[in-house]
Amino acid sequence: MTEFRRRHLLGAAMAGAALPFGGARAQGTTMTAAVYPGGWDEALRDVLAPRLREQGITVAFEPLFAVDQIAKARAARGNPPFDVFVLDPGPRVSGIDFGLFETFDPAKLSNLGQLPPGQADAQGAAVAAQVVGIAYNPTKVPKPKGWADLFKPEYVSKLGLTGFGTTFGTISLIEMAKALGGSVENMDPLFAELRRIRPSVAAVGQPAAMPGMFQQGQIDVMYTNTYTVTLLRSRGVNIDFAVPETGAAAFMTTMHIAKGSRNIDAAYKYIDAMISTPVQAALSQAPYFFVPVNKDVTPGADVPMRSISEIGNFVTHDWAKINPVRPQWIQRFNREMAG
DSSP states (O other): OOOOOOOOOOOGGGGOSOOOOOSOOOOSEEEEEEEOTTHHHHHIIIIIHHHHHTTTEEEEEEEOOHHHHHHHHHHTTTSOSOSEEEEOHHHHHHHHHTTOBOOOOGGGOTTGGGSOTTSBOSSOEEEEEEEEEEEEOTTTSOOOOSGGGGGSHHHHTTBEEOOTTSHHHHHHHHHHHHHTTOBTTBOHHHHHHHHHHTTTOSEEOOGGGHHHHHHTTSOSEEEEEHHHHHHHHHTTOOOEEEOOTTOOEEEEEEEEEBTTOSOHHHHHHHHHHHHSHHHHHHHHSTTTOOBOOOTTSOOOTTSSOSSGGGGGGSBOOOHHHHHHHHHHHHHHHHHHHOO
């Protein structure tokens, strides 16, 4: 995921309002939570950690991408290196398959009612959403109607391509394959088109490089999430978000308590605070631009929904099918699109 990058630090004013937890405060508890490097790390240190301190809980953050969290937890062999995971759908399925999570009881979340039905289960709880579509510079190219448009000459020469290494990249490329007559089971139509446009495409690069290329005018079209669009616009970049005619894709980022955690009560409070209205409202604003999962918090203007309750209207994907074949896609993309 997720794919939240380089945010400026929020002022100390964000650390204000206390959260409405019932029961006694924990005293002197220290827990460790995995967090995505970059923007997530900054945001949770600024917004979430101060509210946990009000509960007597000190959080030590460990910046790790999702696949690295899974690898580190597996290598620990029952001695979890952190108390809470934060994961996108693919690594979440891997964590379930490897038995890395404590059984989760949603009833222990005082803010459970703020989540849409089904967004907390026996594995963990949703804490943020991502909405994925097409970003374009409206002063340079017309608004794309759908994924297949990206293979037309007027877009190819301005297109930034990135592979299957991220969740947003993977689902974007799957949607392109579907638009070209393919599927998760048959990605050949996608790779045939990628090979065809390779000599003319503006750039092929790492996901983290795409926003900078867009800002510098090296590309004018890319597939990305609404967070990136809002962040670039806040920096004065001409950029809009296009919802493909087949619909924007969406997925949830979730938190899970590590199997064998010695700070389970604190871990529940950590996740509960993350989904609370004050934290979700703060994280949805500049400079963070999270897509809130709390029903009482309105997503930002670039997000094509007015409440997380609309998430069922978006395109979703079956990661139990994707995970086994994704490594092959990554290797194939790197091999065929390199150079």
